[in-house]
Amino acid sequence: MKIRFVIVFFLAISAVGFSQKQELKSAVKAVKSGQMDEAANALKAVEGKLDVADEKMKAQYYLLNGQVTSATAGDSLDQLESAAMSYLKVSEIEKASGSNKFTGEAETQLKALRDALVTKAIEDQKAGDNKSAAEKLYLGYKTNKKDTLYLYYAASNAVNAKEYDEALSYYNELVELGFDGNETQYVAINKETSEEEAFPSKNLRDISVKAGTHIKPEKKESGSKKSEITKNIVLIYVSQGKDEEAMKALELAKAENPDDSSLLQAEADMFYKLGNVEKYKEIMEQIVAKDPNNPDLLYNLGVSASRLGNNDKALEYYKRALELKPDYGKAQINVASLILGKETAIVDEMNALGTSSSDYKKYDALKIQREELYKSAIPYLEGALKSTPDNVDVLKTLKNIYTQLDDPKADEIKGKLEALEGGN
Numbered sequence: 001m002k003i004r005f006v007i008v009f010f011l012a013i014s015a016v017g018f019s020q021k022q023e024l025k026s027a028v029k030a031v032k033s034g035q036m037d038e039a040a041n042a043l044k045a046v047e048g049k050l051d052v053a054d055e056k057m058k059a060q061y062y063l064l065n066g067q068v069t070s071a072t073a074g075d076s077l078d079q080l081e082s083a084a085m086s087y088l089k090v091s092e093i094e095k096a097s098g099s100n101k102f103t104g105e106a107e108t109q110l111k112a113l114r115d116a117l118v119t120k121a122i123e124d125q126k127a128g129d130n131k132s133a134a135e136k137l138y139l140g141y142k143t144n145k146k147d148t149l150y151l152y153y154a155a156s157n158a159v160n161a162k163e164y165d166e167a168l169s170y171y172n173e174l175v176e177l178g179f180d181g182n183e184t185q186y187v188a189i190n191k192e193t194s195e196e197e198a199f200p201s202k203n204l205r206d207i208s209v210k211a212g213t214h215i216k217p218e219k220k221e222s223g224s225k226k227s228e229i230t231k232n233i234v235l236i237y238v239s240q241g242k243d244e245e246a247m248k249a250l251e252l253a254k255a256e257n258p259d260d261s262s263l264l265q266a267e268a269d270m271f272y273k274l275g276n277v278e279k280y281k282e283i284m285e286q287i288v289a290k291d292p293n294n295p296d297l298l299y300n301l302g303v304s305a306s307r308l309g310n311n312d313k314a315l316e317y318y319k320r321a322l323e324l325k326p327d328y329g330k331a332q333i334n335v336a337s338l339i340l341g342k343e344t345a346i347v348d349e350m351n352a353l354g355t356s357s358s359d360y361k362k363y364d365a366l367k368i369q370r371e372e373l374y375k376s377a378i379p380y381l382e383g384a385l386k387s388t389p390d391n392v393d394v395l396k397t398l399k400n401i402y403t404q405l406d407d408p409k410a411d412e413i414k415g416k417l418e419a420l421e422g423g424n
Helices: 002-032 036-047 055-072 077-097 103-126 130-142 148-160 164-176 202-211 226-239 243-256 261-273 277-290 295-307 311-324 329-340 343-351 357-387 392-404 409-421
Strands: 184-190 196-199 214-221
Touching: 002 036, 002 055, 036 055, 055 077, 055 103, 077 103, 077 130, 103 130, 103 148, 103 202, 130 148, 130 164, 148 164, 148 226, 164 226, 184 202, 196 202, 202 214, 226 243, 226 261, 243 261, 261 277, 277 295, 295 311, 295 329, 311 329, 329 357, 329 392, 343 357, 357 392, 392 409
Parallel strands: none
Antiparallel strands: 184 196, 184 214
16 A cells, blocks of 8 residues: 555656656747747746756756746846846756756856846946946846955945945945955046046957947056045945944054055045044145145145135145146136135225325225236136136136226137027
């Protein structure tokens, strides 16, 4: 009696196995002919019997499931992730069983899915949809956690999308992984923006070059990204009002990299955001001492000195920055602003004068002083226009100065302004 039961039991398993094989054959045929709905129905019939299927059938099922899910996913990241996990399951099953019948195809399909994800992420990034780009890149990382650069780029896009909680999560994961980020970068110049852009792979860069959107392809070493990640973690914590967490993150990073100037910069930025400009200035001076020929550092010191009310020191920093970088537009504008800021005191003194003969003489002397002030600001404003010719604020300031000086250039500037503002 027991023997008969066992025989019947194995006959039942045999029947189930035969049924699964038939359904899988139907699914294969449907996939090849592009009938994905039909393939999905065949796979559903197999799904409930997977627990009694052999390893070969399971591997084939997950391969087909990945193909069907991927083909019908559209823009659904959940579906694409499900497809990717199916492909990974194929490799997992066959590795455990010592087979590789379907692994090669699963890996090929997974690579195609991931490449498509990255391509779409780049398109999203170019379109300004950084949130979507971050989500796609993070999924790219989840499908192969060895590709930590995808996680890094996901974090960068999340920052640009102002999705700070996600960015912080990604950055902290990178820190836990000991991510360094030094990589061979494949870069090219964007024809439209004239700016250099980095691509996740040589293949994707070459596609953009062939498409004509980019020129001058190059290969570069990026350098370590640890300090940048620390800086962004700190600044996110500061923006969220989590000052204690920001300080802890910074101190930990500084302990590991005591000579890293970019960490000092992160600390300075943190104090600046917290409103402690004096501390910001102190740290920035330490940084400048290490890198005295960096115009950006000198410019930043000028900004902090101005915020502290020391305009003479700010002017000194801006002029030092301009010695190193003569076409530094922002520094030129700030120098002009500081010069013109002295006009208020002159005007107040002029308005306070009476009508006596001596007052008239003082008035004329102050008027000349005011005009000299205007003249000393002009070279900086004109210099700023060379780097930003459409800067409306600079054009308006120049127009007002030329008008006060009865300079015919006022009409020329007026024409430029009307062209930019549509005649308004």
